[in-house]
Amino acid sequence: MLHIVDMPGAGWDALAAAARCAAVESAQQRMLLIGDHAAAADAAAFGLQPDYRLCPPLNRLPAAVGPLDRLMKAVRRSWPVDLIHVWSDSARVLCRETLGYALPITQEDPAPFAPALRPLDRSAARAAMGVAPHETAVLLASDRPGVGDARRFAGMVGVLALAEYAVVGVAPRSSDSFRRAARFLRGFNRAWDIVPLATPPHLAVSGADIIVYDQGDSLVSDAGPGPRSGGVVHAAGALGMPVITTDSPLARRLLLPLAAELIARNGTMPEIARLTAPLCSDPARRAAVGEKLRTLLAHTERPRMDKRWLAALTQGAAA
Numbered sequence: 413m414l415h416i417v418d419m420p421g422a423g424w425d426a427l428a429a430a431a432r433c434a435a436v437e438s439a440q441q442r443m444l445l446i447g448d449h450a451a452a453a454d455a456a457a458f459g460l461q462p463d464y465r466l467c468p469p470l471n472r473l474p475a476a477v478g479p480l481d482r483l484m485k486a487v488r489r490s491w492p493v494d495l496i497h498v499w500s501d502s503a504r505v506l507c508r509e510t511l512g513y514a515l516p517i518t519q520e521d522p523a524p525f526a527p528a529l530r531p532l533d534r535s536a537a538r539a540a541m542g543v544a545p546h547e548t549a550v551l552l553a554s555d556r557p558g559v560g561d562a563r564r565f566a567g568m569v570g571v572l573a574l575a576e577y578a579v580v581g582v583a584p585r586s587s588d589s590f591r592r593a594a595r596f597l598r599g600f601n602r603a604w605d606i607v608p609l610a611t612p613p614h615l616a617v618s619g620a621d622i623i624v625y626d627q628g629d630s631l632v633s634d635a636g637p638g639p640r641s642g643g644v645v646h647a648a649g650a651l652g653m654p655v656i657t658t659d660s661p662l663a664r665r666l667l668l669p670l671a672a673e674l675i676a677r678n679g680t681m682p683e684i685a686r687l688t689a690p691l692c693s694d695p696a697r698r699a700a701v702g703e704k705l706r707t708l709l710a711h712t713e714r715p716r717m718d719k720r721w722l723a724a725l726t727q728g729a730a731a
Contacts, residue, residue, distance in 0.1 A: 504517060540619070565583055585609060
């Protein structure tokens with residue numbers, strides 16, 4: 413089986429899923445990563461060593477058609493590929509344009525695989541963030557690099573900090589508008605600050621207390637798997653951690669029974685801060701909401717895989 417992970421389309425969720433599948437030794441697997449050097453660094457953070465990598469100009473997937481065609485011809489001469497597994501709609505389209513129907517192609521939503529990850533130790537993660545034991549760490553998380561409005565997040569953390577909540581905001585360095593957030597904070601003489609996160613948020617959720625999940629502009633619909641999958645919600649929920657997000661089809665599918673506590677209906681900064689504040693000041697309430705989320709997500713549909721791959725998973729579990 414050849415896994416194809418395109419970071420522009422699939423993001424960190426696909427890396428989390430590929431890391432879970434790589435643990436099954438009963439199947440012969442290789443991985444093709446489509447992305448730049450930052451994508452390779454993210455893959456290494458998940459413990460993955462891609463066998464092949466393509467870096468299309470400006471991360472534009474259509475530009476990878478020709479290079480992928482040449483790479484697949486070389487791969488098939490040296491390794492008996494009989495199944496290709498993709499983790500996003502865009503990768504499926506790319507494979508069909510390149511290979512046609514010469515090989516079977518399967519696809520799966522990567523999000524439910526995220527809880528199988530082993531995140532960083534909580535104390536180590538908090539130490540890396542510079543968060544004191546008495547402080548509440550609020551982590552801005554998203555499905556892929558380049559998503560997450562760090563500027564708006566900095567404003568929300570400022571509202572809480574000026575209200576004298578002991579809160580520390582943490583955001584991935586790859587977040588959108590991170591430089592704008594830095595200029596915004598300088599304008600307030602850094603009365604509060606945002607800690608930059610170098611690792612993917614999926615691996616750092618254990619060090620946080622509350623997750624603010626930014627879905628990005630690509631999440632206006634919930635049509636099938638892809639960057640709309642919400643793997644970080646599953647990862648945080650498995651640890652019993654509250655996840656606050658804006659209203660969307662994805663949010664309603666995952667969090668509807670807890671909408672009053674976790675979904676910001678109008679998506680504005682004051683509304684997100686309004687939901688976050690009581691969880692910052694009341695650890696018992698935070699734990700209770702996190703436990704309700706864990707129970708809710710534990711009953712969601714588990715991944716469905718191609719029968720041949722499911723058989724490999726079963727053999728690996730029995731071994």
